[in-house]
Amino acid sequence: MIIEGTVIRVGDNIDTDVIIPARYLTSTDPLELARHCMEGLDPDFLKRAGENPVIVAGKNFGCGSSREHAPLAIKGAGVEAVIAASFARIFYRNALNIGLPILESEEATKSLQEGHRISIDLENGTIKDKSSGAEFTAQAFPPLLKDVIRKGGLLPYIKERLEKEVT
């Protein structure tokens, strides 16, 4: 699957409290959560993001609380993918579980500039900067996680497994 989008940059250690403040966590609706996405970091984030944004972050993206509402808010806001130098581990699992594409590449995050048009090949993890021509390869996922990603998330994967156990 190929994703195309425009880079929106954020810094290091972006925590889940700024991605979606706790006062909105009484909702589990991605579109409702999306209205407040990154509100704690930049109230104009959604305006700045424009069409088909791809978040490019520094290290430890998604640290702090385990709230799955964070990747849900990002996905609900129409963000195509998140590329980071590194991810906090709970956010990493959550994103894969709900089908938000994430890519880990320190090189890409050093080079990709705000507003650059990029294309991402999710199957092989390559990121192409269409504005500069540069190419990067993200860290590969282990086979189990590839399976989860292919099925569209953890629960479709588990459902299939439970059905197999029954038959």
Add this chain to the structure above:
Amino acid sequence: MGMTITEKIIAAHSEDTHVHPGELVEVEVDMALANDITAPLSIRELEKHGIDRIADPARITLVADHNTPSKDIASAENVALMRNFARRHNIPYFFEGGEVGIEHVLLPERGLVIPGDLVVGADSHTCTYGALGAFSTGMGSTDIAGAWALGRTWLKVPESIKFLYRGDKRSFITGKDLILYTIGEIGVDGARYCAMEFCGPVISSLSMDERFTMANMAIEAGAKNGIMEADHATLEYVSATGTTRKPVVYTSDTDAEWKNVFQINTSFIEPQVALPHLPENTRSVYSIPRTEISQSVIGSCTNGRIDDLRMAASVLKGRSVHPGVRLYIFPGSPSVLLQAEKEGLVKVFLTAGAVLCPPSCGPCLGGHLGVLAAGERSISTTNRNFVGRMGHPKSEVYLSNPFVAAASAVKGYITTPDQL
């Protein structure tokens, strides 16, 4: 090659006798918990995918602790969803109303986690139970929904980092100061994906309550789990819960593999405070300029146990909260509150002018019961000081131990009991 405590617990719950850092393994889960913020999402995800199977209802705990007592209609609906789910699946461990405590105070107290267990929870501070010599880690709602359905989950075996604490402890130095100091040394991603094993004579000398405080904040260094070897004090604590399950005590092998070993001399550690807006911004309280506060919060899954309330009361006894400060005290559970009442601490708090709140996560995450306005500043015994964590994005949170939070409430600015 030997194994660490973390590796041994993971191996014991997997089909392998030996596991190595970096490996992905499937493990049996002893307990999978969620709260009133995360459980509704787990329940809705299961429903959305048409999964109605629960592997074992007795290995699920549901705690309505975050927005309790329900702060609005949406929170009440979330608790109703949990309650119905618990009834439908005969889940015995559902806590609300007079039974509710902050999950990470409540589960150990109730004997629902014991040494050697493998626990996952839809709350990042699930790592608290490492203080019991259990492997426990936070995950998201979907992962927990998966663990409820399968009774199993997948884990990447973490590399372990050893933190060895030796030396004396100065006055007013607690487990909170040791962990804040440690996070200050290694940073908020210093233990990312790793197990933090806390050991050494200083750890052995800590009360269980202080050990919980330390393991609780392992996540603030990015760790997967924090862990300590269970000892005599641990087993006594577990036995007092009345659990009939048998603890399994693991010790790291002498030839276990460590990613890194940190030796920390505690003799030089002064009371710590973490400045906004990251838990790694730690300093000695003595080194910061005069910092006025409008609020002080004592409680949370980090510092809401009886020892914490004793520390606060020892400072507040015979003193009054500064007129410009609101002091909110949140006991971690009904039994902590009852014990505080028995010991006369409740009277000390109320006489000093503190507000005694129900067991709840309350303002720690800016939910309710003490949220900050723009420009306000709180000293707090909680675990995070991110932008907007306790309320308005332009408010500030300083993290400290209960001695400092109490002394600061008395003076109106951040200080220590010896400066009162």
